[in-house]
Amino acid sequence: MDNFDRRPADPVGDPASIGRMPTVKRDTYTPDSLLSVAVRVFNERGYDGTSMEHLSQAAGISKSSIYHHVRGKEELLRRGISRALDGLFAVLEEPRAREGRAVERLEHVTRRTVEVLMSELPYVTLLLRVRGNTETEIWAMARRREFDQRVAELVKQAAADGDLRSDVDARLATRLLFGMINSIAEWYRPDRAPLNGASGGNSAASTGSATSAQVAEAVIRTAFAGLRTH
Amino acid sequence: MDNFDRRPADPVGDPASIGRMPTVKRDTYTPDSLLSVAVRVFNERGYDGTSMEHLSQAAGISKSSIYHHVRGKEELLRRGISRALDGLFAVLEEPRAREGRAVERLEHVTRRTVEVLMSELPYVTLLLRVRGNTETEIWAMARRREFDQRVAELVKQAAADGDLRSDVDARLATRLLFGMINSIAEWYRPDRAPLNGASGGNSAASTGSATSAQVAEAVIRTAFAGLRTH
DNA sequence: TTGCACCGACCGATCGTTCGGTAGCAGTAT
DNA sequence: ATACTGCTACCGAACGATCGGTCGGTGCAA
Known part of the structure; x- marks a missing residue:
């Protein structure tokens, strides 16, 4: 042995x-x-x-x-970040992210972004913490900004449609939305029991997948209740 | 020379x-x-x-x-983090954070937390990024959790009063609230021009202080619109 | 016999920190 | 005025430790 x-x-x-x-x-x-x-x-x-x-x-x-x-330490960083970015950008290519009313495309992108964040949690977490010290990190920050801007355009369009409140600037709203979404990486742990008790009432979900969708639903409900026009 | x-x-x-x-x-x-x-x-x-x-x-x-x-590098970290924590915990001691209806105490704490975050931006940013590698960082994370729990109690009380929506768990709501608040540290830069265009309408505010209060107001409006009962 | 997955030993560079020393200044005795 | 003293704020050189990475292997399965 x-x-x-x-x-x-x-x-x-x-x-x-x-x-x-x-x-x-x-x-x-x-x-x-x-x-x-x-x-x-x-x-x-x-x-x-x-x-x-x-x-x-x-x-x-x-x-x-x-x-x-x-090849080295930085390649591990690059591979990890790439995996996160691939998952996120793929969301923008989904049919429901490209067709329909802007506010509904935004809601779809939000929900799917949350789901990707949770299913690829470690990789997205890595992406979110990049500081910009090396070339790899600078590239990662640029790509992430690119993603944010694509979503910001959706927010702006939805606001122009009158579906989002107009007393908060679109860029600020986008940042607050991402602030809420990205904060999931700070506390969500797929092994633990679900955190929100009363979502659908029943559904004794202990699988990570079901919990993921539940949390995503709660996030969308909270964020959009704050952003939508009433 | x-x-x-x-x-x-x-x-x-x-x-x-x-x-x-x-x-x-x-x-x-x-x-x-x-x-x-x-x-x-x-x-x-x-x-x-x-x-x-x-x-x-x-x-x-x-x-x-x-x-x-x-004394060394870690003392600089400890001093910086301490300054942030002092500012945050001081908020909880203010009269309006201790008296009145829970939802209003929560709103006050939220607004003041945003203001402290912005006025002590570098120090709070440092606190928010701590990972837990050294003893100092572990202490910082514990203190921060303590602050979060104090606020979580307010959320729970406000929910029990029927002032916050009950279909989202109190702990989850707290985390989403802090997610929104803390994300400010990711994009707010006091030197830049204000980001939200239409807040009060007039007020050609270029001073950091006025801008700070404006952003804080937008954050509270967005977050609480999502959390409050309607 | 070849090639893959792995190893210990070692590289120069950089890490946080320590050390002995020095220039400049305020106070003070001469 | 001058010389001495003590202190503050700073410096260059160097410490052992650790950094990311390289090198020449070795054992084993195909």
Whole structure:
């Protein structure tokens, strides 16, 4: 028995492996499964506060072994952020985000953004905390601003349609909306029990998916009640 | 001419010095004036991403000179966070936060919290970004949770009074409220022109103070319209 | 026999911090 | 006036530790 099995808890990020077929991933790390470990540690300690030694301990392999899978620390950051951005931008391409009344497109984008944030929680969390120290981080901030502006256009259009209150500036409203949405990353933990008690009444949902939709619904209800015209 | 005057731009954080009286601060750093520089850099680069070399360059004094004023990097963090917490907790002690109907106490605390966040922006921003790596940061997170819980009690009481909508859990509502409030730290910059165009109609306010109150008002209006019963 | 996943040892650079020292100034005895 | 003293605010050099990353392997399965 050699130095295996001291790997802690998270050998493969998304273990879709069923049997022992050659096409499925083996019991070693892939760039993606290593990424899921790295992103978790990044979120716990902050990117700058995470050393390669921290990552190696969390992954259960040596520091130098990490470089067998990825080019370096910053590539892990870039991959993680990319995954978040891909999920978010995909929302804007959905049919219901492109057709119909602006306020309803906005509501759809809001709901789906919340859902993506929750399903890709670690990756979006990583994106939201970027500060802009490296080139990768500057790129991430630019892409995120781009996403925000796409949504801001929806808000502006909805306000022009008279569907959103006009006594709050569209840009400010967008920022407050995202403030509410993004704050989910600060407290939502998919393992814990659902936080809002009275949503539909019944629905003893303990699955992460159902809880996700419930929280999303509560967020939309609260945010849009504040933004919509009455 | 010796090695002075290459100090960049920010010799004293809050220059209340008027003449040349002996009691007012001199043209050298005090722990507080150095703190204002350090906190600014912390917020630009993140605490872990800021080296003492960065601080020394921003302050215009040598790295070793910093240790003449403070014990070290972590003391700067602690002082900055303390200032933010002092401002926030002081709000809870104000008369209007302690007397009257819960929903009105909540509204007062919300408005004053926004105002403190904006007037002490760099310090509160620093507090909001703490991750929990060091003992100081763990303490900061605990104190912040304490503040949140005090407000959460107000929300719960207001909901029990029937003044807040009951279809959203009190804890969730508190978190969404703070999500909106705290997001201000992400985009508000006191030097820039006000963001919300139509608040009172007139009031050509370019002073930071007036703008602050305006933004605070917009935030309260949006947040409470979403939370209040109709 | 080849190649993949991994390792320990080590690299120069940078980290937060410490140390001995110095220029300039106020106060004071000469 | 001058010289001495003590103090404040600062400095360059250097400390051990740790940083992200490189290198030459090694064991094992195919």
